Amino acid sequence: MTLPQTPSFRLDGKRALVVGGASGIGLGCAVALADAGAEVAVAARNGARVGKVVDEMTAAGLNALPMVMDVAEVAATEATVLAEGPFDVLVNAAGFAIHAPAVETEEADFDAVSNINFKGAYFLTRAVAKGLIAAGKPGSLINISSQMAHVGGNDRAVYCATKFAVEGFTKAMAIEWGKQGIRVNTICPTFIRTPLTEVTFSDPDKVAWLLSKIKLGRAGEVSDIMGPVVYLASDAAAMMTGTHMLIDGGWTAD
Template structure:
Protein backbone atom coordinates (compact mmCIF):
# COMPACT_ATOMS: atom_id res chain seq x y z
CA UNK A 1 0.00 0.00 0.00
CA UNK A 2 1.29 3.43 -0.93
CA UNK A 3 0.69 5.87 1.91
CA UNK A 4 -0.07 9.55 1.22
CA UNK A 5 2.92 11.80 1.76
CA UNK A 6 2.52 14.67 4.19
CA UNK A 7 3.29 17.99 2.44
CA UNK A 8 6.63 19.40 3.48
CA UNK A 9 6.65 22.19 6.05
CA UNK A 10 9.93 23.46 4.65
CA UNK A 11 10.10 26.85 2.96
CA UNK A 12 13.64 26.36 1.76
CA UNK A 13 14.19 28.10 -1.56
CA UNK A 14 11.29 30.50 -0.95
CA UNK A 15 11.53 34.26 -0.59
CA UNK A 16 9.29 35.95 1.98
CA UNK A 17 8.63 39.56 2.89
CA UNK A 18 7.10 40.79 6.15
CA UNK A 19 5.92 44.36 6.68
CA UNK A 20 5.97 45.94 10.12
CA UNK A 21 8.70 43.44 10.93
CA UNK A 22 10.68 45.28 13.58
CA UNK A 23 8.90 44.01 16.67
CA UNK A 24 5.97 42.05 18.02
CA UNK A 25 3.94 39.99 15.56
CA UNK A 26 5.97 41.02 12.51
CA UNK A 27 9.23 40.01 14.14
CA UNK A 28 7.75 36.66 15.18
CA UNK A 29 6.48 36.00 11.66
CA UNK A 30 9.89 36.81 10.23
CA UNK A 31 11.62 34.47 12.67
CA UNK A 32 9.12 31.69 11.96
CA UNK A 33 9.46 31.90 8.19
CA UNK A 34 13.25 31.97 8.50
CA UNK A 35 13.23 28.94 10.81
CA UNK A 36 11.25 27.11 8.11
CA UNK A 37 14.01 27.94 5.63
CA UNK A 38 12.72 31.01 3.79
CA UNK A 39 14.99 33.92 2.91
CA UNK A 40 13.21 36.80 4.62
CA UNK A 41 13.08 40.51 3.86
CA UNK A 42 12.07 42.49 6.94
CA UNK A 43 10.39 45.81 6.18
CA UNK A 44 9.69 48.82 8.41
CA UNK A 45 9.84 52.61 8.27
CA UNK A 46 13.16 52.77 10.16
CA UNK A 47 16.25 50.61 9.97
CA UNK A 48 17.23 50.06 13.62
CA UNK A 49 15.08 47.18 14.82
CA UNK A 50 14.78 45.37 11.50
CA UNK A 51 18.53 45.41 10.94
CA UNK A 52 19.07 43.86 14.37
CA UNK A 53 16.42 41.23 13.62
CA UNK A 54 17.86 40.46 10.19
CA UNK A 55 21.32 40.08 11.71
CA UNK A 56 19.94 37.66 14.32
CA UNK A 57 18.30 35.60 11.56
CA UNK A 58 21.48 35.56 9.47
CA UNK A 59 23.34 34.30 12.53
CA UNK A 60 21.20 31.14 12.35
CA UNK A 61 22.42 30.51 8.80
CA UNK A 62 19.32 31.72 6.95
CA UNK A 63 19.49 34.68 4.54
CA UNK A 64 17.71 37.83 5.72
CA UNK A 65 17.76 41.48 4.77
CA UNK A 66 16.38 44.65 6.30
CA UNK A 67 14.68 47.13 3.97
CA UNK A 68 13.32 50.54 4.86
CA UNK A 69 9.89 51.19 3.35
CA UNK A 70 6.97 53.36 4.40
CA UNK A 71 4.01 51.27 3.24
CA UNK A 72 1.78 54.36 3.21
CA UNK A 73 3.95 55.84 0.43
CA UNK A 74 2.34 54.10 -2.52
CA UNK A 75 4.89 55.30 -5.07
CA UNK A 76 7.66 53.91 -2.89
CA UNK A 77 5.78 50.61 -2.52
CA UNK A 78 5.40 50.25 -6.28
CA UNK A 79 9.08 51.01 -6.88
CA UNK A 80 10.20 48.69 -4.08
CA UNK A 81 8.50 45.62 -5.57
CA UNK A 82 9.33 46.54 -9.17
CA UNK A 83 13.04 46.61 -8.33
CA UNK A 84 13.13 43.13 -6.78
CA UNK A 85 12.45 39.58 -7.91
CA UNK A 86 9.01 38.30 -6.94
CA UNK A 87 8.48 37.12 -3.40
CA UNK A 88 6.83 33.74 -2.83
CA UNK A 89 5.23 34.88 0.43
CA UNK A 90 3.92 38.23 1.61
CA UNK A 91 2.96 38.81 5.23
CA UNK A 92 0.93 42.02 5.19
CA UNK A 93 1.44 42.91 8.84
CA UNK A 94 2.00 46.66 9.19
CA UNK A 95 -0.88 48.22 11.09
CA UNK A 96 -2.01 50.72 13.68
CA UNK A 97 -4.89 51.43 16.06
CA UNK A 98 -6.51 54.41 17.76
CA UNK A 99 -8.96 52.97 20.25
CA UNK A 100 -11.76 55.35 21.23
CA UNK A 101 -15.57 55.45 21.23
CA UNK A 102 -17.04 56.09 17.80
CA UNK A 103 -18.52 59.41 18.91
CA UNK A 104 -15.02 60.70 19.68
CA UNK A 105 -13.37 59.64 16.41
CA UNK A 106 -11.93 62.49 14.36
CA UNK A 107 -11.23 62.46 10.63
CA UNK A 108 -7.50 62.33 11.36
CA UNK A 109 -8.04 59.15 13.39
CA UNK A 110 -10.02 57.59 10.56
CA UNK A 111 -7.35 58.43 8.00
CA UNK A 112 -4.52 57.18 10.21
CA UNK A 113 -6.09 53.77 10.84
CA UNK A 114 -7.70 53.09 7.45
CA UNK A 115 -4.74 54.38 5.45
CA UNK A 116 -2.32 51.95 7.10
CA UNK A 117 -4.53 48.98 7.92
CA UNK A 118 -6.47 48.90 4.66
CA UNK A 119 -5.17 51.17 1.92
CA UNK A 120 -1.50 50.34 2.42
CA UNK A 121 -2.28 46.63 2.81
CA UNK A 122 -4.23 46.64 -0.45
CA UNK A 123 -1.49 48.25 -2.51
CA UNK A 124 1.35 46.28 -0.92
CA UNK A 125 -0.51 43.09 -1.83
CA UNK A 126 -1.22 44.41 -5.32
CA UNK A 127 2.45 45.20 -5.93
CA UNK A 128 3.55 41.80 -4.61
CA UNK A 129 0.94 39.96 -6.69
CA UNK A 130 1.84 41.85 -9.86
CA UNK A 131 5.44 40.66 -9.55
CA UNK A 132 4.30 37.09 -8.90
CA UNK A 133 2.10 37.19 -12.00
CA UNK A 134 4.83 38.76 -14.14
CA UNK A 135 7.24 35.98 -13.21
CA UNK A 136 4.67 33.17 -13.38
CA UNK A 137 5.20 32.45 -9.71
CA UNK A 138 2.56 30.88 -7.50
CA UNK A 139 2.56 32.44 -4.06
CA UNK A 140 0.85 33.10 -0.78
CA UNK A 141 -0.51 36.43 0.45
CA UNK A 142 -1.06 36.43 4.22
CA UNK A 143 -2.83 39.42 5.72
CA UNK A 144 -2.67 40.03 9.47
CA UNK A 145 -6.30 40.60 10.36
CA UNK A 146 -7.88 40.28 13.81
CA UNK A 147 -10.69 38.62 15.68
CA UNK A 148 -12.10 42.16 15.38
CA UNK A 149 -12.51 41.41 11.70
CA UNK A 150 -15.16 38.87 12.72
CA UNK A 151 -16.89 40.56 15.68
CA UNK A 152 -17.32 44.05 17.08
CA UNK A 153 -15.69 45.57 20.13
CA UNK A 154 -16.13 48.66 22.30
CA UNK A 155 -13.84 51.55 21.35
CA UNK A 156 -12.77 49.63 18.25
CA UNK A 157 -14.99 51.13 15.51
CA UNK A 158 -12.06 52.16 13.31
CA UNK A 159 -10.05 49.02 13.95
CA UNK A 160 -13.07 46.78 13.28
CA UNK A 161 -13.87 48.70 10.11
CA UNK A 162 -10.35 48.16 8.82
CA UNK A 163 -10.15 44.48 9.75
CA UNK A 164 -13.61 43.54 8.46
CA UNK A 165 -12.50 45.24 5.24
CA UNK A 166 -9.28 43.19 5.20
CA UNK A 167 -11.34 40.00 5.45
CA UNK A 168 -13.49 40.97 2.45
CA UNK A 169 -10.49 42.24 0.54
CA UNK A 170 -8.66 38.95 1.00
CA UNK A 171 -11.63 36.92 -0.21
CA UNK A 172 -11.84 38.99 -3.38
CA UNK A 173 -8.08 38.76 -3.87
CA UNK A 174 -8.44 34.99 -3.64
CA UNK A 175 -10.94 34.99 -6.51
CA UNK A 176 -8.95 37.39 -8.70
CA UNK A 177 -5.66 35.59 -8.17
CA UNK A 178 -6.75 31.94 -8.21
CA UNK A 179 -6.14 31.65 -12.00
CA UNK A 180 -2.49 32.48 -11.26
CA UNK A 181 -2.21 29.97 -8.38
CA UNK A 182 -1.71 32.82 -5.93
CA UNK A 183 -3.50 32.29 -2.63
CA UNK A 184 -4.82 34.95 -0.23
CA UNK A 185 -5.71 34.26 3.40
CA UNK A 186 -5.84 36.05 6.72
CA UNK A 187 -4.72 35.32 10.25
CA UNK A 188 -7.11 36.74 12.84
CA UNK A 189 -5.52 36.88 16.30
CA UNK A 190 -7.04 37.79 19.61
CA UNK A 191 -5.21 40.26 21.85
CA UNK A 192 -1.51 39.43 21.57
CA UNK A 193 1.02 40.68 24.09
CA UNK A 194 3.51 42.88 22.23
CA UNK A 195 5.43 46.07 23.04
CA UNK A 196 2.45 47.97 21.55
CA UNK A 197 -0.28 46.24 23.56
CA UNK A 198 1.54 45.54 26.82
CA UNK A 199 0.66 48.92 28.38
CA UNK A 200 -3.06 48.15 27.90
CA UNK A 201 -2.77 45.09 30.13
CA UNK A 202 -1.49 47.20 33.01
CA UNK A 203 -5.14 48.25 33.38
CA UNK A 204 -6.50 45.45 35.57
CA UNK A 205 -10.11 46.07 34.54
CA UNK A 206 -9.25 45.93 30.84
CA UNK A 207 -7.14 42.80 31.27
CA UNK A 208 -9.90 41.04 33.21
CA UNK A 209 -12.44 41.92 30.49
CA UNK A 210 -10.15 40.49 27.82
CA UNK A 211 -9.47 37.29 29.74
CA UNK A 212 -13.20 36.80 30.30
CA UNK A 213 -13.66 36.60 26.53
CA UNK A 214 -10.65 34.38 25.76
CA UNK A 215 -11.99 30.95 26.67
CA UNK A 216 -8.55 29.36 26.96
CA UNK A 217 -7.84 31.83 29.75
CA UNK A 218 -4.66 33.58 28.69
CA UNK A 219 -3.45 36.53 26.65
CA UNK A 220 -2.06 35.52 23.28
CA UNK A 221 1.68 35.47 22.71
CA UNK A 222 3.49 36.10 19.44
CA UNK A 223 4.56 32.46 19.40
CA UNK A 224 0.89 31.53 18.95
CA UNK A 225 1.02 33.02 15.44
CA UNK A 226 4.29 31.48 14.27
CA UNK A 227 2.81 28.10 13.37
CA UNK A 228 -0.16 29.59 11.49
CA UNK A 229 2.02 31.88 9.36
CA UNK A 230 4.34 29.04 8.35
CA UNK A 231 1.31 26.84 7.59
CA UNK A 232 -0.30 29.44 5.33
CA UNK A 233 3.02 30.11 3.60
CA UNK A 234 3.68 26.50 2.73
CA UNK A 235 2.48 23.40 0.96
CA UNK A 236 0.33 22.22 3.86
CA UNK A 237 -2.25 24.89 3.01
CA UNK A 238 -2.07 24.46 -0.77
CA UNK A 239 -5.86 24.23 -1.18
CA UNK A 240 -6.65 27.09 1.21
CA UNK A 241 -7.52 30.49 -0.19
CA UNK A 242 -10.03 33.16 0.71
CA UNK A 243 -10.31 32.01 4.31
CA UNK A 244 -9.23 33.10 7.78
CA UNK A 245 -7.30 31.30 10.50
CA UNK A 246 -8.85 32.64 13.70
CA UNK A 247 -6.33 32.38 16.54
CA UNK A 248 -8.44 33.74 19.35
CA UNK A 249 -8.56 31.25 22.19
CA UNK A 250 -12.29 30.86 21.64
CA UNK A 251 -13.28 34.55 21.70
CA UNK A 252 -15.45 34.36 18.57
CA UNK A 253 -16.89 30.92 19.42
CA UNK A 254 -19.23 32.45 21.99
Protein backbone atom coordinates (compact mmCIF):
# COMPACT_ATOMS: atom_id res chain seq x y z
CA MET A 1 0.00 0.00 0.00
CA THR A 2 1.28 3.43 -0.92
CA LEU A 3 0.09 6.22 1.32
CA PRO A 4 -0.93 9.50 -0.30
CA GLN A 5 1.45 12.42 0.15
CA THR A 6 0.33 15.74 1.51
CA PRO A 7 0.85 18.50 -1.09
CA SER A 8 3.40 21.11 -0.12
CA PHE A 9 2.35 24.39 1.43
CA ARG A 10 5.86 25.76 0.80
CA LEU A 11 6.52 28.56 -1.69
CA ASP A 12 10.28 28.22 -2.10
CA GLY A 13 11.46 29.60 -5.44
CA LYS A 14 8.20 31.51 -6.00
CA ARG A 15 7.98 35.25 -6.58
CA ALA A 16 4.98 36.96 -5.01
CA LEU A 17 3.56 40.45 -5.43
CA VAL A 18 1.53 41.76 -2.48
CA VAL A 19 -0.21 45.03 -3.24
CA GLY A 20 -1.40 46.98 -0.23
CA GLY A 21 1.33 45.12 1.60
CA ALA A 22 2.53 47.90 3.89
CA SER A 23 -0.15 47.50 6.56
CA GLY A 24 -3.08 45.47 7.83
CA ILE A 25 -4.19 42.41 5.92
CA GLY A 26 -1.68 43.02 3.14
CA LEU A 27 1.23 43.13 5.57
CA GLY A 28 0.06 39.88 7.14
CA CYS A 29 -0.11 38.27 3.70
CA ALA A 30 3.36 39.51 2.78
CA VAL A 31 4.87 38.08 5.95
CA ALA A 32 3.01 34.78 5.58
CA LEU A 33 4.14 34.24 1.98
CA ALA A 34 7.72 35.16 2.78
CA ASP A 35 7.69 32.87 5.81
CA ALA A 36 6.57 30.06 3.47
CA GLY A 37 9.65 30.66 1.33
CA ALA A 38 8.55 33.14 -1.34
CA GLU A 39 10.42 36.23 -2.46
CA VAL A 40 7.86 38.95 -1.81
CA ALA A 41 7.58 42.30 -3.55
CA VAL A 42 5.77 44.54 -1.07
CA ALA A 43 3.85 47.22 -2.96
CA ALA A 44 1.83 50.23 -1.82
CA ARG A 45 1.43 53.92 -2.58
CA ASN A 46 3.46 55.09 0.42
CA GLY A 47 7.08 54.45 -0.49
CA ALA A 48 8.43 55.35 2.96
CA ARG A 49 6.10 52.90 4.67
CA VAL A 50 6.94 50.19 2.15
CA GLY A 51 10.64 50.72 2.78
CA LYS A 52 10.17 50.40 6.52
CA VAL A 53 8.19 47.18 6.16
CA VAL A 54 10.79 45.66 3.83
CA ASP A 55 13.60 46.64 6.22
CA GLU A 56 11.80 44.94 9.10
CA MET A 57 11.03 41.82 7.06
CA THR A 58 14.63 41.59 5.87
CA ALA A 59 15.90 42.00 9.43
CA ALA A 60 13.64 39.08 10.39
CA GLY A 61 15.31 36.92 7.76
CA LEU A 62 12.51 37.16 5.20
CA ASN A 63 13.08 37.72 1.48
CA ALA A 64 11.37 41.00 0.59
CA LEU A 65 11.84 43.93 -1.76
CA PRO A 66 10.03 47.29 -2.06
CA MET A 67 7.77 48.49 -4.84
CA VAL A 68 5.72 51.68 -5.09
CA MET A 69 2.36 51.16 -6.79
CA ASP A 70 -1.07 52.79 -6.99
CA VAL A 71 -3.53 50.37 -8.58
CA ALA A 72 -5.78 53.28 -9.56
CA GLU A 73 -3.05 54.28 -12.02
CA VAL A 74 -3.72 51.48 -14.49
CA ALA A 75 -1.06 52.16 -17.14
CA ALA A 76 1.73 52.71 -14.60
CA THR A 77 0.71 49.60 -12.66
CA GLU A 78 0.76 47.39 -15.74
CA ALA A 79 4.12 48.78 -16.85
CA THR A 80 5.65 48.06 -13.44
CA VAL A 81 4.20 44.56 -13.22
CA LEU A 82 5.39 43.60 -16.68
CA ALA A 83 8.85 45.10 -16.09
CA GLU A 84 9.37 43.47 -12.68
CA GLY A 85 7.56 40.17 -13.26
CA PRO A 86 6.56 37.54 -13.90
CA PHE A 87 5.10 36.91 -10.47
CA ASP A 88 4.01 33.40 -9.54
CA VAL A 89 1.64 34.73 -6.88
CA LEU A 90 -0.45 37.88 -6.65
CA VAL A 91 -2.19 39.05 -3.51
CA ASN A 92 -4.13 42.25 -4.02
CA ALA A 93 -5.01 43.70 -0.64
CA ALA A 94 -5.41 47.28 -1.85
CA GLY A 95 -8.86 48.49 -0.91
CA PHE A 96 -10.87 51.60 -0.17
CA ALA A 97 -14.26 52.41 1.32
CA ILE A 98 -16.47 55.46 1.73
CA HIS A 99 -19.58 54.44 3.62
CA ALA A 100 -22.80 56.42 3.22
CA PRO A 101 -26.50 55.81 2.58
CA ALA A 102 -27.13 54.98 -1.08
CA VAL A 103 -29.30 58.08 -1.56
CA GLU A 104 -26.36 60.23 -0.45
CA THR A 105 -23.73 58.64 -2.69
CA GLU A 106 -21.60 61.24 -4.43
CA GLU A 107 -20.37 60.45 -7.92
CA ALA A 108 -16.81 61.33 -6.96
CA ASP A 109 -16.96 58.90 -4.03
CA PHE A 110 -18.38 56.17 -6.28
CA ASP A 111 -15.50 56.66 -8.71
CA ALA A 112 -12.84 56.77 -5.98
CA VAL A 113 -13.96 53.46 -4.46
CA SER A 114 -14.52 51.78 -7.83
CA ASN A 115 -11.17 52.87 -9.24
CA ILE A 116 -9.33 50.95 -6.54
CA ASN A 117 -11.61 48.08 -5.55
CA PHE A 118 -12.91 47.15 -9.00
CA LYS A 119 -11.07 48.79 -11.89
CA GLY A 120 -7.69 48.72 -10.19
CA ALA A 121 -8.13 45.12 -9.05
CA TYR A 122 -9.24 44.03 -12.52
CA PHE A 123 -6.32 45.50 -14.39
CA LEU A 124 -3.76 44.51 -11.75
CA THR A 125 -4.93 40.89 -11.97
CA ARG A 126 -4.84 41.08 -15.75
CA ALA A 127 -1.31 42.52 -15.73
CA VAL A 128 0.08 39.70 -13.59
CA ALA A 129 -1.70 37.13 -15.75
CA LYS A 130 -0.28 38.67 -18.92
CA GLY A 131 3.22 38.29 -17.50
CA LEU A 132 2.62 34.66 -16.62
CA ILE A 133 1.10 33.86 -20.02
CA ALA A 134 4.03 35.48 -21.83
CA ALA A 135 6.45 33.43 -19.73
CA GLY A 136 4.44 30.22 -20.12
CA LYS A 137 4.11 29.84 -16.35
CA PRO A 138 1.23 28.86 -14.06
CA GLY A 139 0.33 31.01 -11.09
CA SER A 140 -2.06 31.83 -8.28
CA LEU A 141 -3.84 35.18 -8.33
CA ILE A 142 -5.67 36.19 -5.15
CA ASN A 143 -7.79 39.26 -4.56
CA ILE A 144 -8.75 40.19 -1.01
CA SER A 145 -12.48 40.63 -1.39
CA SER A 146 -14.95 40.78 1.51
CA GLN A 147 -17.86 39.01 3.14
CA MET A 148 -19.71 42.04 1.75
CA ALA A 149 -19.26 40.46 -1.67
CA HIS A 150 -21.90 37.94 -0.58
CA VAL A 151 -24.32 39.97 1.54
CA GLY A 152 -25.57 43.54 1.73
CA GLY A 153 -24.80 46.08 4.41
CA ASN A 154 -26.16 49.40 5.59
CA ASP A 155 -24.35 52.39 4.09
CA ARG A 156 -22.26 50.03 1.95
CA ALA A 157 -23.99 49.98 -1.44
CA VAL A 158 -20.93 51.15 -3.37
CA TYR A 159 -18.48 49.01 -1.41
CA CYS A 160 -20.68 45.91 -1.82
CA ALA A 161 -21.05 46.60 -5.53
CA THR A 162 -17.30 46.72 -6.06
CA LYS A 163 -16.70 43.53 -4.13
CA PHE A 164 -19.48 41.66 -5.93
CA ALA A 165 -17.75 42.80 -9.14
CA VAL A 166 -14.47 41.29 -7.99
CA GLU A 167 -16.19 37.95 -7.44
CA GLY A 168 -17.60 38.16 -10.97
CA PHE A 169 -14.37 38.83 -12.80
CA THR A 170 -12.62 36.23 -10.65
CA LYS A 171 -14.90 33.52 -12.06
CA ALA A 172 -14.58 34.76 -15.63
CA MET A 173 -10.78 35.05 -15.49
CA ALA A 174 -10.50 31.61 -13.89
CA ILE A 175 -12.41 30.13 -16.83
CA GLU A 176 -10.32 32.01 -19.36
CA TRP A 177 -6.88 31.20 -17.93
CA GLY A 178 -7.50 27.76 -16.47
CA LYS A 179 -5.80 25.90 -19.34
CA GLN A 180 -2.65 27.97 -18.75
CA GLY A 181 -2.57 26.76 -15.16
CA ILE A 182 -3.39 30.19 -13.77
CA ARG A 183 -5.71 30.01 -10.79
CA VAL A 184 -7.82 33.01 -9.73
CA ASN A 185 -9.55 33.14 -6.35
CA THR A 186 -10.64 35.52 -3.63
CA ILE A 187 -10.43 35.67 0.14
CA CYS A 188 -13.49 37.22 1.77
CA PRO A 189 -12.81 38.36 5.34
CA THR A 190 -15.20 39.64 7.95
CA PHE A 191 -14.27 42.71 10.01
CA ILE A 192 -10.54 42.42 10.75
CA ARG A 193 -8.74 44.47 13.38
CA THR A 194 -6.31 46.73 11.48
CA PRO A 195 -5.32 50.41 11.66
CA LEU A 196 -7.94 51.16 8.98
CA THR A 197 -10.76 49.63 11.05
CA GLU A 198 -9.92 51.42 14.31
CA VAL A 199 -12.84 53.81 13.77
CA THR A 200 -15.29 50.90 13.67
CA PHE A 201 -13.81 49.14 16.68
CA SER A 202 -13.82 52.35 18.74
CA ASP A 203 -17.63 52.52 18.48
CA PRO A 204 -19.30 50.22 21.07
CA ASP A 205 -22.56 50.09 19.11
CA LYS A 206 -20.81 48.98 15.93
CA VAL A 207 -18.77 46.40 17.83
CA ALA A 208 -21.94 45.00 19.41
CA TRP A 209 -23.60 44.81 15.99
CA LEU A 210 -20.73 43.01 14.27
CA LEU A 211 -20.23 40.59 17.16
CA SER A 212 -23.94 39.75 16.96
CA LYS A 213 -23.38 38.69 13.33
CA ILE A 214 -20.14 36.74 13.77
CA LYS A 215 -21.07 33.30 15.05
CA LEU A 216 -17.66 32.67 16.63
CA GLY A 217 -18.23 35.68 18.85
CA ARG A 218 -15.06 37.62 18.05
CA ALA A 219 -13.70 39.95 15.43
CA GLY A 220 -11.14 38.73 12.94
CA GLU A 221 -7.41 39.23 13.33
CA VAL A 222 -4.81 39.62 10.58
CA SER A 223 -3.43 36.21 11.57
CA ASP A 224 -6.76 34.65 10.54
CA ILE A 225 -5.95 35.53 6.91
CA MET A 226 -2.32 34.39 6.89
CA GLY A 227 -2.92 30.65 6.74
CA PRO A 228 -5.60 30.83 4.01
CA VAL A 229 -3.44 33.02 1.77
CA VAL A 230 -0.52 30.58 1.98
CA TYR A 231 -2.90 27.74 1.18
CA LEU A 232 -4.33 29.43 -1.92
CA ALA A 233 -0.86 30.43 -3.11
CA SER A 234 0.56 26.93 -2.72
CA ASP A 235 0.26 23.62 -4.53
CA ALA A 236 -2.03 22.45 -1.72
CA ALA A 237 -4.78 24.44 -3.46
CA ALA A 238 -3.93 23.20 -6.96
CA MET A 239 -7.56 22.35 -7.73
CA MET A 240 -9.05 25.61 -6.46
CA THR A 241 -9.93 28.29 -8.98
CA GLY A 242 -12.83 30.61 -9.73
CA THR A 243 -14.05 30.55 -6.15
CA HIS A 244 -13.72 32.25 -2.78
CA MET A 245 -12.70 31.49 0.79
CA LEU A 246 -15.02 33.07 3.37
CA ILE A 247 -13.09 33.94 6.51
CA ASP A 248 -16.12 35.41 8.22
CA GLY A 249 -16.62 33.56 11.49
CA GLY A 250 -19.98 32.32 10.22
CA TRP A 251 -21.42 35.76 9.33
CA THR A 252 -22.89 34.48 6.05
CA ALA A 253 -24.00 31.10 7.39
CA ASP A 254 -27.58 32.26 7.86
